[in-house]
Amino acid sequence: xxxxxxxxxxxxxxxxxxxxxxxxxxxxxxxxxxxxxxxxxxxxxxxxxxxxxxxxxxxxxxxxxxxxxxxxxxxxxxxxxxxxxxxxxxxxxxxxxxxxxxxxxxxxxxxx
Amino acid sequence: xxxxxxxxxxxxxxxxxxxxxxxxxxxxxxxxxxxxxxxxxxxxxxxxxxxxxxxxxxxxxxxxxxxxxxxxxxxxxxxxxxxxxxxxxxxxxxxxxxxxxxxxxxxxxxxxxxx
Numbered sequence: 001x002x003x004x005x006x007x008x009x010x011x012x013x014x015x016x017x018x019x020x021x022x023x024x025x026x027x028x029x030x031x032x033x034x035x036x037x038x039x040x041x042x043x044x045x046x047x048x049x050x051x052x053x054x055x056x057x058x059x060x061x062x063x064x065x066x067x068x069x070x071x072x073x074x075x076x077x078x079x080x081x082x083x084x085x086x087x088x089x090x091x092x093x094x095x096x097x098x099x100x101x102x103x104x105x106x107x108x109x110x111x112x
Numbered sequence: 113x114x115x116x117x118x119x120x121x122x123x124x125x126x127x128x129x130x131x132x133x134x135x136x137x138x139x140x141x142x143x144x145x146x147x148x149x150x151x152x153x154x155x156x157x158x159x160x161x162x163x164x165x166x167x168x169x170x171x172x173x174x175x176x177x178x179x180x181x182x183x184x185x186x187x188x189x190x191x192x193x194x195x196x197x198x199x200x201x202x203x204x205x206x207x208x209x210x211x212x213x214x215x216x217x218x219x220x221x222x223x224x225x226x227x
Contacts, residue, residue, distance in 0.1 A: 004154070036218075043116065044155075044203065044218035089155065098143070099168065100205075100216060102155035 002027045006090045006103035013080055013110050021075040021106045023064075023090035031094040033057075033066050033073040036102070039086045047075075047088070080110045114138070116219035118204050124225045130192040133222045137186070137206030143167075144187050145207075145216060146179060150200040161187060162209070194226045 006023040013019060025031065035047040035057070048057030053068035062077045073090060090103040117136045125131050137144045146158040158177070159169040163184035172179070176195070181187040191198055201221040207214040 041220070043220040044205075046215055049215075091155075098160055099145075099157045099171075100147075100155075101157070102147075104152065104154045105149075 002031065002092060002094050002101045004090050004092055004101055004103035006088075006106055008104070008106065009087075010107040010109055013108070015082055015110055015112050016079045017110075019075070019077040019080045019084075019108070021088055021090075021108070023073045023075065023103060025071050025073065025090070025092050027071075027092055027094045029094050031092040033064070034091040034093070034100070035062070035064055035073070035075050036089040036091055037086045038089070038105075044089065080108070082110045082112055084108060085110050116204055116206050116217050118202075118219040118222050120222060121220065122223045122225075124227065125194055126227050127196055128193045130190065131194055131224060133189045133191075133202050133224070135187045135189070135204030135206075135219060137204070138217055140208065141206035141217075142184070142209040143207040143214065143216075144181060145205040146187070146189055147203040147205065148200050149203065149221075150197070155203065158189075191224075194224075196226050199224055199226045 003026045032051045034049045036044045037047045048059040050057040050066035056065045064075045087105045087107045089105045093100050119134045144161040147155050149155040157171040160167045161181045178190045203221045205216040205218045207216045
C-alpha cells in the first residue's frame with residue numbers, strides 16, 4: 001500500500017537558518033503530494049502541493065519539488081522564523097484525492 | 113466562512129467507557145473524513161462519507177468504532193467500549209465535490225485520552 005516516510009524530529013534551528021525536511025514516498029499510481037502544517041493549538045493546514053512530476057509547490061517561503069525518479073518531496077525554506085515553529089506532515093493522495101496518507105510528522109522549533 | 117469544527121477539544125475517559133466525538137464540516141461540503149493520530153505516529157485514515165453514505169471505511173480499526181452522518185451534515189464517531197490504545201488525536205476533514213482536486217480542510221482535532 002501507499003506510505004510516506006519523513007525525517008524524525010524534533011528539529012531545532014536558529015532563526016534565519018536553512019530548513020530541509022526530507023520526505024520519500026511509496027505509491028502504486030501517480031500520487032499528488034502535499035505538505036501540511038499544524039501550528040500549536042490549531043488544525044492541519046495545507047502548506048503546499050504538487051500534482052505531477054517536476055512540479056514545484058511553494059507557499060510562505062517554503063518549497064518542495066515532486067521528484068518521481070527519487071520518489072521524494074523534500075520541504076525547504078531558506079530562512080526560518082520563530083513563527084514557523086510547528087509540526088510538518090508530508091502526505092500523498094492516490095485515489096482520486098479521496099484518502100490522504102500521512103507521514104509521522106516532524107516537529108520544528110525555531111529559536112531566536 | 114466557518115471552518116471545520118470538532119467537539120470536544122479534549123476528552124479524558126476511563127477504559128470501558130463510551131465517548132462520542134462530533135465533527136461539523138464546512139457548510140456545503142459533501143465529503144467528510146475521519147483520521148486518527150496515535151501518539152508520535154502517522155495520521156491514519158479511518159473513513160470517508162459522501163453526504164450520509166459511507167464511501168470507504170477501510171481504516172476503521174474494529175467494531176468498537178461507529179461513525180454516523182445522519183442527514184449528510186455533521187458526523188459523530190463513537191467509541192464503545194474505549195480501550196487504552198484508542199488514545200490519540202482524532203481529526204475530521206471535509207471537502208467539496210467539484211473540480212479535479214478537492215483540498216481537504218481539517219479541523220483542530222479532538223484529543224482523546226483513555227485511562
